[in-house]
Amino acid sequence: MISSYRASFNEHFSEKKYKGFLEELEEGFAGIPFRVAETPVFIPETLKEKLVAAGAEIVKLIQQPDFKQLTEKSIPLNWRVPAENGQPHFLTFDFGICKDEQGNLIPKLIEMQGFPSLYGFQAHLGETYKKAYSLSEQLTPYFDGIDEAAYITLLKEVILGTHQPHEVALMDIDAPNQKTAIDFLVTAQYLGIKILSLSDIKKEGKHLYYEQNGQKIRLKRIYNRLIFDEIGSNTGLFKDSFDPREELDIEWVTHPNWFYRISKYTMPFLKSEFVPETFFLHQLDTIPSDLENYVLKPLFSFAGMGVIIDVKKKDIEEISDPENWILQRKVNYEPVVQAPDGGVKVEIRLMYLWAEGKEPVLCINLARLSRGKMIGVRYNKDFDWVGGTVGLMEK
Template identity: 75%
Template sequence: MIQKYRKAFNENFTEERYNHFLKKLGEGFPEIPFRVAETPIFIPDALKKKLIAAGEEIISLIKQDNFKELTQKAIPKEWNVPNEIAHPHFLTFDYGLCKDESGELTPMLIEMQGFPSLYGFQTHLAKTYKKEFDLDEKLSPYFNGLDETSYFELFKRVIIGEHRPQEVALMDIDAPNQKTAIDFFVTAKHLGIKILALEEISKEGNQLFYEENGQKIKLKRIYNRLIFDEIGENTDIFKNSFDPREELDIEWITHPNWFYRISKYTMPFLKSEFVPETRFLNTIENIPTDLENYVLKPLFSFAGMGVIIDVTEADIIAIKDPENWILQRKVTYEPVIKAPDAGVKAEIRMMYLWPEGEEPQLCINLGRLSRGKMIGVRYNADFDWVGGSVGLMEK
């Protein structure tokens, strides 16, 4: 998209160089189980400004006094966790790259979350792209004047706060073996915190502990990467550890309720040139006659699971819980990334950190390239020039 960088990158690209890049990317870390794209995204200044403006509009809704009231029904009763905090520590907004009516490149909101993303890995990915492909030093994945040092200072302040690193743990069900484990290890390397599987945490009274070298250490904060949607009814996993829904002497980074509040549930409340028409299915009196222009999404799903791309009237009629679904006007992705053989579609995730008592700060981004009907890396496994990426901008 910044043509001078795209042209130079493609002219100098070789499979050997890409394979060497992948080798360096994984060096010292567990194997990366998802596909990493051959190229970064070179974000032009005009698109960067639109991405920032889109995010500011969304954040203004989230900061409204009645936002919690608007989104209270987003939290399933069986997953409502006590002691919710005033705001999330993370905001991530996913935009498809499209063209507007005048042919200008524009972002369109696809998904949003009040839950952490690859905040550690994206720094490592950008740095490795730049080094292994000899990219211009003035290209950066960061916003608001941040660099690698100041970014991790902010990240550390959000995750660790006033505590000692050993009193904070990144937690998931089977953390070291998750698909995103490399993000966990990059984060732990920079912040000095523990990576703990759920069963490595024990409960005494309302306090949580883990053991290290035979010593019992009290946890004060959990950097939560556990997604309740993925647990479903399998609550037996809590038997040998602790149940997050109990009253606990623990600080959540971020509190689990925000995963639900800031999600697809929020989108029908947004009215913006950067947000496609989105409605709760149970509020639709007349099914649109042009369903080919819509996509049907469950509110409570993760990584695109359950999404119906080619919607029919029968699909809608078959939905037993329409209050838990949205009907969203399709977004037409523009194949803006020039691969050697064809154009490739792209999505950019804008990633914010929100320190307690401060304002949310746009920090870094994540890119995904696709040739398939859906953007996620799992839907593009058989293609090249697709997968996880990062946007680089001129400082």
């Protein structure tokens, strides 16, 4: 999108360079099971300013005194976790890049989460693109004058809190075998924390611990990467470990309730040029006559599961739990990233860190390139110049 960088990158691109980039990205880590795109996204200043403004509008809603009241019904009763704190530690907002009526680039909100994303991997990815392709030192994946050192310092503050690294662990169901395991490994390298599967953690009274070299190490804080939707009804997984819904002497980063509070559930409350019109399905007075311009989304799902793109009136009428669905005006992605054989659509995720008692800070970004009907791996099989990437901006 910054035409000078794009033209130069494409002119000098080769499959050999791309292969070398992937080898450098994976060096010292396990292989990456998801597709990483051939190219970064070069974000122009005008689009960057709109992304920052769009994010600021959403943050303003989240910081309203009545936000918890607005979102109280977002948390499923069977997944409510006690001892919720006053703020999330992470905010991520996904924007599709579109064009307005004047032909200018504009971000449109697709989804949002109060849950961590690839905060370790994206820093590593940005530096590797720059190094492997010999890109300008004037390019950065960071916002607001942040550099890598300042970013990692803030990441430590948010994830470690007041504790020592050995008292903090990154946790997922089966952490080593998650698709995002490389992010876990990079994060552990930056922070010195343990990576634990749910089964690695045991409970005594209200305390949690893990074992290392025959010693019990008490956990004070969990960097939570476990999504309850993945557990589903399989709560037997908690039997030999611990149940997060019990009263525990543990700090959560971030508390699991925020996964639901800041989610698709929040979108109907947002009124902005950067947010497509969104309705709770059970509050819809009449079904729009132009359903081809809408998409139907379940509130409680992730990775695009359950989304109905080509909505029919019958689809809406057959939903038995409309309170758990939203109807959202479609966003028309513009193929603004120029690949050697045509345009590619892009989605940009703004990633914030929010240290306790402070203001949220927009730090870094994640981008995804797509030629398919939707953003995401399952919709982009057999394409090149698609997949996960990062936006680079001029300092």
